[in-house]
Amino acid sequence: MTNNNKTDDSSYIYRIDKSDNLSYLSDNWSEFALANDAIAMSVPHLILGKSLWSFIADHDTRYIYTLVLTEVRKTLEPAVISINCDSPELQRVFQITMTAMDDGAVEFSSTVVEIRQREYIKILDASVIRSEDIVKICSFCKKIAVSDGKWVETAEAIRVLNFFGNITIPQLSHGVCPDCFASITAEMDYPKLM
CATH class of the missing domain: 3.30.450.20 (PAS domain)
Structure with a gap:
């Protein structure tokens, strides 16, 4: 190297x-x-x-x-x-x-x-005022969890979660979607904790 x-x-x-x-x-x-x-x-x-x-x-x-x-x-x-x-x-x-x-x-x-x-996608703007609500966004692909186990692209999440109907945008909490977890760890030998 x-x-x-x-x-x-x-x-x-x-x-x-x-x-x-x-x-x-x-x-x-x-x-x-x-x-x-x-x-x-x-x-x-x-x-x-x-x-x-x-x-x-x-x-x-x-x-x-x-x-x-x-x-x-x-x-x-x-x-x-x-x-x-x-x-x-x-x-x-x-x-x-x-x-x-x-x-x-x-x-x-x-x-x-x-x-x-x-x-422009408002939910990704760090300067906007946020509500107390929290949604999880994947740290790797930026898909958003819209329900247990279901992650969708940001634009789709805005529609599904009706962010436009809300006065303020929810806070973002990072996580890892199942697709990214599987992709990143596919070749690794690791303890299966998740």
Whole structure:
């Protein structure tokens, strides 16, 4: 693996050390964080040294990342996952390659593989006022749970859950839909807890 610190404008790199603390951010990290309304994550000296787990709130997503990191460190084979990093007016698909390094560190290289414009989707706008209601959104594909076990695309969820009839938009809680869980863990040997 080449440890080249340069990235093109559509690739973002961060590394965690063997204790899962952030140890490196690519030069374009701050710009990317600001463009995605992640102001608190845009200042490297405020996040370097912090645990990766302090940025992942929900159990399901933590579990997936724990499985993947364990597998990468054990096999020394890179793992590649796709993740949607959507904004209210853009659909962005990233490919994240996680590569073990010699010292137990892991490098995450996120590359934009697709960007599509779309009509504004209010539920994805972090600046809107939220109700007390909570809906679960998949951390990887951005589908929304509309009932037990049923996850649908964001636009469909807006219709099914009648968000337009509500004055305020519900809060989003992250999780992992069954399709993403199955896809990401298909080749792994892991305890079947979910």
